[in-house]
Amino acid sequence: MPPELPPLDLGLTWDHRFAQLGPGYATELAPDPLPAPRLVALCEPLARDLGLDPAQLREREAIEAFSGSRPLAGSRPLASVYSGHQFGVWAGQLGDGRAILLGETRSANGPWEIQLKGSGRTPYSRMGDGRAVLRSSIREFLASEAMQALGIPTTRALMLTASPKPVLREELETAAVVTRVAPSFIRFGHFEHFAAAGDVEALRRLADFVIDSFYPEVRSSARTAEAFGGNPYAAFLEQVSERTARLMAQWQAVGFCHGVMNSDNMSILGLTLDYGPFQFMDGFDPDHICNHTDSGGRYAWNRQPNVAWWNLHCLAQALMPLVEDQAPLLAALESYKSVFPQAMLARLGAKLGLAEVTEADQPLVDEALKLLAAGRTDWPLFWRQLSRHAAGGPVAPVRDLFIDRASFDAWHARWTLRIAGEDTPGTRMLATNPQFVLRNHLAELAIRRAREGDDGGVQTLLALLQRPFDDDPAHDAEYAGLPPSWASSLEISCSS
Ligand code: AMP
Ligand code: MG
Numbered sequence: 001m002p003p004e005l006p007p008l009d010l011g012l013t014w015d016h017r018f019a020q021l022g023p024g025y026a027t028e029l030a031p032d033p034l035p036a037p038r039l040v041a042l043c044e045p046l047a048r049d050l051g052l053d054p055a056q057l058r059e060r061e062a063i064e065a066f067s068g069s070r071p072l073a074g075s076r077p078l079a080s081v082y083s084g085h086q087f088g089v090w091a092g093q094l095g096d097g098r099a100i101l102l103g104e105t106r107s108a109n110g111p112w113e114i115q116l117k118g119s120g121r122t123p124y125s126r127m128g129d130g131r132a133v134l135r136s137s138i139r140e141f142l143a144s145e146a147m148q149a150l151g152i153p154t155t156r157a158l159m160l161t162a163s164p165k166p167v168l169r170e171e172l173e174t175a176a177v178v179t180r181v182a183p184s185f186i187r188f189g190h191f192e193h194f195a196a197a198g199d200v201e202a203l204r205r206l207a208d209f210v211i212d213s214f215y216p217e218v219r220s221s222a223r224t225a226e227a228f229g230g231n232p233y234a235a236f237l238e239q240v241s242e243r244t245a246r247l248m249a250q251w252q253a254v255g256f257c258h259g260v261m262n263s264d265n266m267s268i269l270g271l272t273l274d275y276g277p278f279q280f281m282d283g284f285d286p287d288h289i290c291n292h293t294d295s296g297g298r299y300a301w302n303r304q305p306n307v308a309w310w311n312l313h314c315l316a317q318a319l320m321p322l323v324e325d326q327a328p329l330l331a332a333l334e335s336y337k338s339v340f341p342q343a344m345l346a347r348l349g350a351k352l353g354l355a356e357v358t359e360a361d362q363p364l365v366d367e368a369l370k371l372l373a374a375g376r377t378d379w380p381l382f383w384r385q386l387s388r389h390a391a392g393g394p395v396a397p398v399r400d401l402f403i404d405r406a407s408f409d410a411w412h413a414r415w416t417l418r419i420a421g422e423d424t425p426g427t428r429m430l431a432t433n434p435q436f437v438l439r440n441h442l443a444e445l446a447i448r449r450a451r452e453g454d455d456g457g458v459q460t461l462l463a464l465l466q467r468p469f470d471d472d473p474a475h476d477a478e479y480a481g482l483p484p485s486w487a488s489s490l491e492i493s494c495s496s
Helices: 044-049 060-066 134-150 188-196 200-214 222-228 232-254 301-323 326-334 336-351 359-374 379-390 405-419 425-430 440-451 456-466 485-489
Strands: 026-028 038-042 078-080 083-086 089-093 099-107 110-117 156-168 172-182
Touching: 038 134, 038 456, 044 156, 060 156, 083 188, 083 301, 089 188, 134 156, 134 172, 134 440, 134 456, 188 200, 188 301, 200 232, 200 301, 222 232, 222 326, 232 301, 232 326, 232 336, 301 326, 301 336, 326 336, 336 359, 336 425, 359 405, 379 425, 440 456, 440 485
Parallel strands: none
Antiparallel strands: 026 078, 038 156, 078 099, 083 089, 099 110, 110 172, 156 172
16 A cells, blocks of 8 residues: 555535434545546636635646545545435445545535545445446536536536546446535435435434435425425425426436436435436437436436436335325425426427417427427437527528428428517527537547547537537537437447
């Protein structure tokens, strides 16, 4: 073992409230250093949000600290334990098998937990090596910041570091660490863990912590009193359920497929969490399965909203010992059934340029989806071209995306009529339908370059994805066009 490097003090203020919950929630342990870490990419706006100096983060000491080689002064590293349902089956105990929470820092923007993903084995690694490979780490880093810029709740990525250390997956790859940041990394699976263990006191402490930190209004709201007889846990479930419903609508609208919506990958804050075999869809296929390992299509695009609801039932089940009666918990899940479709209609209506969407618009939306599905029309391009057209451009670039022009023309006539009274729909649509999306092939090309030591592709993508609604003539052709034919043969699996 090489001698430990002296700690780096970045001047962060630490709180460590998760660590203070007690020893039953986690195991305190240090990250396992990686040799010769190098900085691949840094998210400067996030650094500033954390009160950190981006220039300092580019220095060797910081790169060592965020790849797990050098302690961060004031941190209190730990791996947390959770359980969960994987592919619909109870999987028992899981946990942070390759992520180490450095702790919780306090900033002007609220609390932020900082976590290193890929920083070595933990007591929850099971058969895993505790590492993450550069390929999947680039995907997670870019997707996190892409989602953020699209306005979709997500865990964040501060830094991406890589090491030449070999890591075996289907082939030999190399190691990397994503420095992830979120107000909390607590998952549905944390609740399931203590419920399954029959540890009601630990479950209650966890629920109280999450409520007091992130949902304090449920303690005293009129809704809690009226709908749930004053029970904060049921009211809390309703809030989680509504956040999750809105998140699902955002995923669906941007064509995002998560790929592994296991209950241990569901954030209690309604954030997009654990980017693995995800995909932003190219051609629209409602049955699209992005995870090569998901042969049954449990997590296909059109199943995501139902799966989220299924996972919310797992959470409800876990909260049972705190509520004693299942009626308020089932009642708390009810609103998902109205919040999701309303949010979905609002999202798709906005994509179509409608300032106000009503149920009367549902057929127009449904027919657009039918049309897109029939021809497997490219999802991002359709919406962007339609936005340009709404902003005064010709219809041809949208129309040319369809083989069945007659059906498109019929739909287009209805849509034209509907948006006729809208005020500047094109401007709104261009700020709703992104020009730059992290398609699989774009990530793949950046990964190939980074594997050769050239991080330029990652950095270019990061810059474009941070401003996804802005045209960028220098990059439009290469980064905003139809995917090449080889893109559809890319196989993305759970292996990461
Ligand atoms: P995921 O499918 O990435 O959400 O991972 C499921 C579980 O396996 C989580 O508890 C992870 O921490 C764990 N895990 C995944 N990959 C590894 C690995 N390479 N080493 C250790 N644990 C892992
Ligand atoms: Mg996971």
